[in-house]
Amino acid sequence: MSATIQTFEPAERPPTTMGARLEGELMEVSMGPQHPSTHGVFRMNVALEGEIVRKLKPVFGYLHRNHEKIGENTSYLGSMPYTDRLDYFCSMTNNWAYALSVEKLAGIAVPARAEYLRVILAELTRLQNHASLLGFLLSDMGAWGTPLMYAFREREKILDLFESLSGSRMMCDYMRFGGCRVDAGPDWMERAKKIVDSFPRFLDEFENLILSNEVVIARTQEVGKLSADLAINAGITGPMLRACGVNYDVRKVDGYGFYPRFKFRVPLGEHGDTYDRLMMRALEMRESVGILKQAFEQVPVGPVMNPKVKIRAFRPPAGEAYGRIEAPKGELGFYLISNGGTNPYRYRVRPTSFINLTVLEDLCLGHTVADVMVILGSVDIVMGEVDR
Amino acid sequence: MFLSRRRSSAPDVESLEQIKGGAEAAVPGAKIDIIPNPGPSQQSSLLIDNEHAAAVVKFLHDDPALRLDFCSNATGVDWLDRTVKKTVKVKRVIDGEEKEVDEAHEELVPGYLEAVYHLYSMTHKHGPVVIRMRTVDRAKGARLPSLTPSYRSAEFQEREIFDLYGIRFDGHPDLRRILMWDEFQDYPMRKDYREPDDYEYEPTPHDDVLAKAREHYAPRPYLDGAENITAQPQ
Numbered sequence: 144m145s146a147t148i149q150t151f152e153p154a155e156r157p158p159t160t161m162g163a164r165l166e167g168e169l170m171e172v173s174m175g176p177q178h179p180s181t182h183g184v185f186r187m188n189v190a191l192e193g194e195i196v197r198k199l200k201p202v203f204g205y206l207h208r209n210h211e212k213i214g215e216n217t218s219y220l221g222s223m224p225y226t227d228r229l230d231y232f233c234s235m236t237n238n239w240a241y242a243l244s245v246e247k248l249a250g251i252a253v254p255a256r257a258e259y260l261r262v263i264l265a266e267l268t269r270l271q272n273h274a275s276l277l278g279f280l281l282s283d284m285g286a287w288g289t290p291l292m293y294a295f296r297e298r299e300k301i302l303d304l305f306e307s308l309s310g311s312r313m314m315c316d317y318m319r320f321g322g323c324r325v326d327a328g329p330d331w332m333e334r335a336k337k338i339v340d341s342f343p344r345f346l347d348e349f350e351n352l353i354l355s356n357e358v359v360i361a362r363t364q365e366v367g368k369l370s371a372d373l374a375i376n377a378g379i380t381g382p383m384l385r386a387c388g389v390n391y392d393v394r395k396v397d398g399y400g401f402y403p404r405f406k407f408r409v410p411l412g413e414h415g416d417t418y419d420r421l422m423m424r425a426l427e428m429r430e431s432v433g434i435l436k437q438a439f440e441q442v443p444v445g446p447v448m449n450p451k452v453k454i455r456a457f458r459p460p461a462g463e464a465y466g467r468i469e470a471p472k473g474e475l476g477f478y479l480i481s482n483g484g485t486n487p488y489r490y491r492v493r494p495t496s497f498i499n500l501t502v503l504e505d506l507c508l509g510h511t512v513a514d515v516m517v518i519l520g521s522v523d524i525v526m527g528e529v530d531r
Numbered sequence: 532m533f534l535s536r537r538r539s540s541a542p543d544v545e546s547l548e549q550i551k552g553g554a555e556a557a558v559p560g561a562k563i564d565i566i567p568n569p570g571p572s573q574q575s576s577l578l579i580d581n582e583h584a585a586a587v588v589k590f591l592h593d594d595p596a597l598r599l600d601f602c603s604n605a606t607g608v609d610w611l612d613r614t615v616k617k618t619v620k621v622k623r624v625i626d627g628e629e630k631e632v633d634e635a636h637e638e639l640v641p642g643y644l645e646a647v648y649h650l651y652s653m654t655h656k657h658g659p660v661v662i663r664m665r666t667v668d669r670a671k672g673a674r675l676p677s678l679t680p681s682y683r684s685a686e687f688q689e690r691e692i693f694d695l696y697g698i699r700f701d702g703h704p705d706l707r708r709i710l711m712w713d714e715f716q717d718y719p720m721r722k723d724y725r726e727p728d729d730y731e732y733e734p735t736p737h738d739d740v741l742a743k744a745r746e747h748y749a750p751r752p753y754l755d756g757a758e759n760i761t762a763q764p765q
Contacts, residue, residue: 209720211695211720247571247572248570249571250570374562376684378601378685381735391601461569463570464574465572465661497687498688501687
């Protein structure tokens with residue numbers, strides 16, 4: 144029996160979609176939770192038409208540990224180290240937001256030096272958060288490693304400062320209601336000044352490297368545009384809101400802490416696209432350096448803790464308070480209800496990046512899968528805060 | 532030495548009265564109560580009746596003087612049943628004489644779930660105006676109107692309230708669990724929630740996988756034709 148080679152005429156070929164256009168057919172892809180560009184365990188269920196995103200549903204909860212329930216079951220002081228674990232890049236600002244809310248709840252005054260220290264540490268946190276965000280964003284775009292290492296070089300210096308002040312690099316647990324835990328010595332101030340003075344050099348270098356880079360511009364301009372109306376309605380805050388041109392900075396609006404004493408500008412974007420969000424971070428770092436220089440000049444000597452506050456067995460009067468600050472990622476708030484006991488009756492975190500993800504689908508529709516990673520990177524999320 | 536420069540832009544009780552009056556005038560039939568805050572934070576709140584909540588919130592959003600266009604925070608609170616002790620004067624006939632006597636009464640206040648929203652204005656840069664809505668009871672089907680049609684930022688936060696407190700929001704476009712897994716049964720942020728000893732007892736998707744595996748390893752009741760190939764000829 145001789146073998147015969149069967150050939151099909153084109154008309155006889157079995158129907159296939161290979162090579163043909165998928166006319167309106169959607170393919171569902173689960174991106175994450177284990178994906179290097181999802182910044183933790185974040186998952187997106189995406190419906191794709193070819194490479195174009197037609198639907199996107201974020202899936203949360205892989206890191207959920209019911210932080211708020213734990214907060215209700217511990218004392219007011221006991222929650223303070225736990226707030227470090229929310230947005231683990233910015234433990235100092237988390238501490239401040241919580242301390243500010245408890246101070247509102249109990250009507251506690253804060254000494255002047257502690258207020259200055261808080262401003263210094265919050266702005267240092269902003270510097271290292273924005274620097275590493277830009278590094279991660281470039282990493283998501285394909286500039287693998289090098290920009291991230293440049294950013295982490297600067298971040299390490301700031302984390303060393305945090306370590307020598309609070310004993311921990313990332314989980315600082317530094318602030319208390321009524322002040323700060325320990326005072327910063329003169330040598331610490333000198334080191335901090337040096338690092339801040341050298342920071343603009345890093346910024347010049349970094350901006351030269353990336354901001355006019357052709358690939359960065361091609362990947363970010365006109366990608367993930369957000370309108371100002373939608374941003375306000377969806378509760379977007381922080382650099383992401385200001386990239387749309389909305390002038391809203393809690394540091395200016397609420398004037399919490401000693402921020403009314405500092406001169407700084409609020410950078411605003413025009414287009415609300417990914418490039419503007421990237422630029423916001425670069426420009427805000429410049430303003431933070433300015434705030435830090437003013438703070439080093441003005442910081443007075445004195446106590447860093449209000450001696451009237453009994454932080455152990457602390458019982459604020461019955462009532463409720465909502466306090467918020469401008470964290471590097473946006474507005475971070477704590478809502479507390481006290482019934483006069485040692486534990487809060489209700490302890491609520493207003494998670495910045497969780498709410499900023501509300502518009503993720505709106506940003507990504509019509510863009511390619513590769514753009515989704517860039518857009519997600521520009522939202523700046525940390526899953527410890529999103530899932531709580 | 533102690534300088535507390537807390538610039539508070541939160542409205543005091545008088546301006547809350549004005550907001551209340553304006554909203555009640557704009558929305559006929561609306562019933563708004565001011566819930567005072569005994570603490571030093573001076574954040575009193577408005578309790579809005581559920582039936583007119585959507586209209587009242589639309590007024591707060593659109594009114595040119597208020598323009599509360601930014602819903603910063605939305606969250607739930609669980610209030611359990613509680614007894615309030617009250618002394619009531621009762622007329623009693625004692626020794627043939629009618630007297631007024633103080634009598635201790637225990638009144639049961641039934642528990643309810645509450646949704647709290649903190650509204651700010653990005654246009655006028657004031658706030659927060661705190662509004663609350665209360666469910667009738669703490670039963671599983673407790674309902675409130677959704678504010679997501681007015682504030683998109685409430686979308687995920689109301690899903691979270693539904694997930695953790697079990698308040699169903701009428702008019703929410705996509706009310707699903709968000710932080711807990713879909714098969715989870717209870718509402719963990721409620722005050723009377725008791726966590727199980729071992730989460731593996733919960734109906735997780737693993738159970739389906741387990742059932743499939745059992746089927747897989749069980750002796751098969753039928754022949755699938757493969758025995759004809761492997762069977763040795765006698």
